[in-house]
Amino acid sequence: MTSAAASALAGLVRRLESIGPLSAVERRAVADLPVAIRTLPPRCPIVREGDRPSQCCVVLQGWLCRSNVLGSGKRQIHSLHIAGDMPDLQSLHLPVMDHNLDTLTPVLMAAIPHEALRDVIAAHPGVAAVLWRSTLIDAAMVRQWMVCLGRRAALEHVGHLLCEMYLRQQAVGLASGFQCPLPVTQSDLGDALGLSTVHVNRVLQTLRAMSLITLQNGTLRIHDWERLVALSEFDPTYLHVEAASA
Amino acid sequence: MTSAAASALAGLVRRLESIGPLSAVERRAVADLPVAIRTLPPRCPIVREGDRPSQCCVVLQGWLCRSNVLGSGKRQIHSLHIAGDMPDLQSLHLPVMDHNLDTLTPVLMAAIPHEALRDVIAAHPGVAAVLWRSTLIDAAMVRQWMVCLGRRAALEHVGHLLCEMYLRQQAVGLASGFQCPLPVTQSDLGDALGLSTVHVNRVLQTLRAMSLITLQNGTLRIHDWERLVALSEFDPTYLHVEAASA
DNA sequence: CGGTGCGTTGACATTTATCAAACGCGGTGG
């Protein structure tokens, strides 16, 4: 095993333990999974709607998104994924993909064969429980995005997304001091928010004018966390992190 | 065990087997689960955001919805649930509810204690796999709703929902002949679709004027399935049913 | 030096929300 693979698996173990408890044996089983490390360019498809993948991704570096594209060409992103995430874990139980998985930035990822994962799950119910819980948290985030899409005004919606992405990155050590990477274009944000690029741009300017945030060169700075949270009625319960302090 | 309980569990076994295979032993284990049968009036809360439920629901009759309510009083429904569904199965692994579960119509349901479910899951990985898959299908439906919310016009969105609810009911034997129950108010539909009641009303009239559907007295009639599917770009892949023929 | 992609701006169009009122109909009590 290469050292890159070993460190990828160590990261996976750490992430899973932040989701639920693992015994020593279970940790070991995860750490012994076979992985293939891959580097991908930005805006690159990983899995397409209709595919039947035979492996799961673990993000090591970079940002991915899951999305559907309509006949009109309109795209809706349903989730953004950062280091530690397993964005297509569901393919383990839903063989046919009902959406796309793409990179947004350059990505470093590990691929784990379904077969190997299934073996570990069968032998270690504790691992299964943590992975199941992980897919449930994923679903909870999608539900909350849905609430934003359906019932929040653009300003609150953008604010909500920024709060979420800051906290999620903070939880995996990628953010602190109310500052974090946000290396996505305004057009990508629009596809995630269900808004047009132009409107995203204007909302971001409004948030800046309100001295709440700045977003420059792929870096988000939150100048007033409290007010941003209040504005967007952000309640981190749905992230299901034990200590989601900011 | 009462006969109502026995028949509820028989129904549950049937539903689970439509989601994934169960061995004879596993079927038995499910059929032996303890259940409490409950009747609920319409518009009645079952579980609230913040609760820590100790049991899971199985819907036997009637309609439920999961939703969040914002400070402004706006409600977004993330899913509609019909007989056979287990709308709060996730509470098994996510102890704190991040949304509400309510009845829309009078409901007959079975409650299964978490503890009993956990025992069965621990003893029977096959049952765990089917339940996991069930939560993943649930998540897939939410993702598709998200796409509708973010990127579809109201007309297509309404059409999409009608197609989905017809097919889902057909799959559990509650619908046939392009006709099915839809016992929810236009205001509930609005909360599910992210639209105002008034707009839902107008869109339904448009669909009727196009000779696509009629919706009267809680009954939906689809007059031209093909055109409705085309209009709403409805692709049932996301329901992850093997034979979703109409 | 000239693309190309992204961010920004302005003018205008469209969709959808909001508000207010009326309507229909089943249920209920006089």
Add this chain to the structure above:
DNA sequence: CCACCGCGTTTGATAAATGTCAACGCACCG
């Protein structure tokens, strides 16, 4: 039996939010 009431639906007028289209600037990169 009839009047009334409540709930859900329907309608019209108007407002607000957001989308679309077109153009421009600016930085990065070949």
